[in-house]
Each structure stands twice: as structure tokens, then as C-alpha cells.
Amino acid sequence: ADLTPDALTLAAPRWRALAVVLTASLLMCLHATDGNATRVAPDGRRSPRPVTSVPLVAQTGAPASQPNKLSPRQAPTEAKESEPTPLHIAVAIPLTGPRRAAGAAVKRRLADLGEAINAKGGVLGRPLLLDVQDDKCDRESAKNLADMIVSATPKPAVVIGHPCPAVAIAAAPIYQQAGLLFIAAGARHPDLTRLRPGPLVFRAAGRDDRxxxxxxxxxxxxxxxxxxxxxxxxxxxxxxxxxxxxxxxxxxxxxxxxxxxxxxxxxxxxxxxxxxxxxxxxxxxxxxxxxxxxxxxxxxxxxxxxxxxxxxxxxxxxxxxxxxxxxxxxxxxxxxxPVSISKQSAGEPELPSERFASDAAAALMAWRTAANAIASLEGWKIAEYLNHDQARPDGVAFDASGNAIAISYAPFRLEDNHWRRADAK
The missing domain is CATH 3.40.50.2300 (Response regulator)
Incomplete structure (x- = not known):
């Protein structure tokens, strides 16, 4: 029907009231659906959306073809600008196959150690985020994984793991060429450092030929x-x-x-x-x-x-x-x-899987000590620090060839049906 000017004048207040109601409803919908929107308090003040903390372990056993994706449940939410960016630590271990027990032991030990480090402020004020990946204790799988790790964004600060010697030897040149610090944990074959591809490669383990x-x-x-x-x-x-x-x-x-x-x-x-x-x-x-x-x-x-x-x-x-x-x-x-290089390893002999875990923990602590000592996360600078043959009573030192300065075999005596370290001070 046609509306006269007088009718429009009479209807205006009702149209304005309806517009206010519709606008308020639209704003409520926007705040309910926009995950990044701020919240509006009853007094009209806006408060930021709560931030979920970044998980310590970004990945647990993801396929080697997806080395840096987080699962939906693990994906961190958007952090506040004031929160420090996590430091990615690549952990390459066998999570499947016949050596999966070793990988599981390493994963548990590093998760506990990482939490302890983060509880004390992380490294240079930044929390650690472990990217745990499966190398399957297989040379070709490990080389493919190494290629993906060096191409990841962001790049990890260090790669720790590859306890199977053949796998560590195969992956080491890839990390060296990419300029990525690699500390092999548990790999005892002499060729890892005898054929060392460069100064970014280290062995956090004893040697079988020692x-x-x-x-x-x-x-x-x-x-x-x-x-x-x-x-x-x-x-x-x-x-x-x-x-x-x-x-x-x-x-x-x-x-x-x-x-x-x-x-x-x-x-x-x-x-x-x-x-x-x-x-x-x-x-x-x-x-x-x-x-x-x-x-x-x-x-x-x-x-x-x-x-x-x-x-x-x-x-x-x-x-x-x-x-x-x-x-x-x-x-x-x-x-x-054979024993771990860790000064905190038990007085009793460790199973191989636990020995690998102790070596991996020693590797992470050696990297942390170096980063804090020189106040830098640059791989080349940390490698230069680690390559110096110097006494570190509370940690692990390396010689000029990248070998950990520690005994590879320790003496044990049988006491009360248990083997005990005979050289314990």
C-alpha cells in the first residue's frame, strides 16, 4: 500500500527501534562466531580472547611424510604478542619397527626433560617445542625425513636422535649441508665421526671401538x-x-x-x-x-x-x-x-633403549648449556662452542672430532644379584 508523508512520520520511531534490535542481534552473532574477536563485558569493556599454551610435544609419531604438521588437537591457538616464540627441537627416533622401544624411551625421557627446562624459563627465555618424528631405523626413511626437517618452516634449532648408527651416518651429511646442528644420540659406530661430514655433527654416545x-x-x-x-x-x-x-x-x-x-x-x-x-x-x-x-x-x-x-x-x-x-x-x-655418556645415568647397567634415552637427554642438555653460555641459538656458534675440548663438570664436552668426552665402557660387579658400577666415585 502507498504511504503518505504523514504515515511515514508516524512509523519512523517504530522503524528506528527495529533497526536498533537488529543491529544488536547482528553484533552478538559476530562475537559468537568470530574465534579471534574480543569479548564484550557487561560494562561495555572489551577483553582479549584467552590464549591456549603451546604444547611441549608438537608431534608424536606422525608419518615421515608430514614432519612438521600438528594434529588438530595439538595445534596451538594464536598466542599473545608478548609470549615468546617456541624453539623447535627436532627429535628423530624409531617409533615403528623393531627398534620402536628405543624410540619410545627417548620420547619419554626428552618430554620429561623438556618440561623441566620449560619450567625454569626454557632456553634464552623461549620454551621448547619437541617435534618428534619417526626415522623407522631405516636409512632411506631417515634420509627422506632429514630432507623434510631441513626444509621445515620454522627450522628447528637442533636435531637430536637417530640412535641407529647406519641411519645417523646416512642423515648426517644432509644436516651438515643444510647448516643444521645435529647431535646423534646413542649411535656408537666409529664411522659417524670418523667420516664426519662437518663441524655441525656430534656424537652424544660412547664408541664401540673404545x-x-x-x-x-x-x-x-x-x-x-x-x-x-x-x-x-x-x-x-x-x-x-x-x-x-x-x-x-x-x-x-x-x-x-x-x-x-x-x-x-x-x-x-x-x-x-x-x-x-x-x-x-x-x-x-x-x-x-x-x-x-x-x-x-x-x-x-x-x-x-x-x-x-x-x-x-x-x-x-x-x-x-x-x-x-x-x-x-x-x-x-x-x-x-657399554654405558651412556650421561653423568646422571644409573649405577646399574641400562638396557639399550634406556641407554639411548640417557644419551638423548645428555645431548639436549649439552645444547642447552651451550646456547645459554654464548647467549645464541645460531647452530654454527653453538657448534664452535661444543667443539672446544674443555672440562664441563656438570655436562658433556666434545673433542675436536665431535665425539663426547666420556668413557664408552664401564666396569660392573655383581652384588646381591644386581650389577653395580665398580668405578662409581
């Missing part, structure tokens, strides 16, 4: 100042190599090379060797071989009344030797076993 050196150093400690030592081996290639390395280390420490004896493996009687040992009267003995011969030799030593401490290589670390030797293990017997 057993002879560590045996020689321990032998010297057992012999004491001015005491004589004796090395016995079974003539196998492994034992001969260990014997030569042990002799070299002991000589370097004492200035006096230990005497050496060789036995023939597979015999049930070593009486002739026992008489030679009695004549030499060493303060300490190192035997390098296997459980059957070690058991016979120790039994005949004790029957002859010779009570010197006998140090044994890690071939005696299994249940086979414990079953064969029995009560003989209570008669001054020490067995070398």
Missing part, C-alpha cells in the same frame, strides 16, 4: 701406582685387537706396558697358564675372550689361591657367563659393559 682403551685405563686403576698388570687373550681377532688397545692405554697411563699371555680357546684346563700368572704375581688381570674359557680360567685361579681382581670384556655381560660362573662372580670379578 672398549680396549677403557679396559686398559681400568686395568691401570686396579693395578694401582707401581703395580704390575697382566693381559690374557684367546687369540681371536676381536680379543687381539682389544688386547693391543688395552696395552697401549695402560702404557700411556703408567709408562709401563702390561705383560701379555695368549691361551688356546676350547680347553678345559689352563694349569700351565695359571702357573705363569702365579709367577708374574700381577695386581690385576684383564681377560679378553668368551664365557667358557673365562669360567675355567677364573675357577683355576681361585683354586690356586690367586685372588687378584679379574677384569673381563663385554662378551661376559650376558646371562650365559652368569650361569656358567655362578659363585665365582663374587670373587673380585668385574665385567665391562
Amino acid at each position: 672398549q680396549g682403551k677403557d679396559a686398559g685405563d681400568r686395568l691401570s686403576e686396579l693395578a694401582g701406582e707401581g703395580g704390575s698388570a697382566l693381559i690374557i687373550h684367546d687369540r681371536t681377532l676381536m680379543a687381539r685387537r682389544l688386547a693391543l688397545a688395552a696395552r697401549e692405554a695402560s702404557t700411556r697411563t703408567t709408562g709401563k706396558p702390561p705383560a701379555m699371555l695368549a691361551i688356546v680357546a676350547g680347553k678345559n684346563d689352563y694349569s700351565g697358564t695359571i702357573e705363569k700368572i702365579a709367577a708374574a704375581a700381577p695386581r690385576a688381570i684383564l681377560f679378553l675372550g668368551f664365557p667358557p674359557e673365562a669360567t675355567v680360567l677364573i675357577r683355576q685361579l681361585r683354586q690356586r689361591g690367586l685372588t687378584q681382581t679379574v677384569l673381563l670384556n663385554d662378551a661376559m655381560a650376558g646371562s650365559s657367563f652368569v650361569d656358567q660362573a655362578g659363585a665365582l662372580l663374587k670373587t673380585n670379578i668385574e665385567v665391562l659393559m
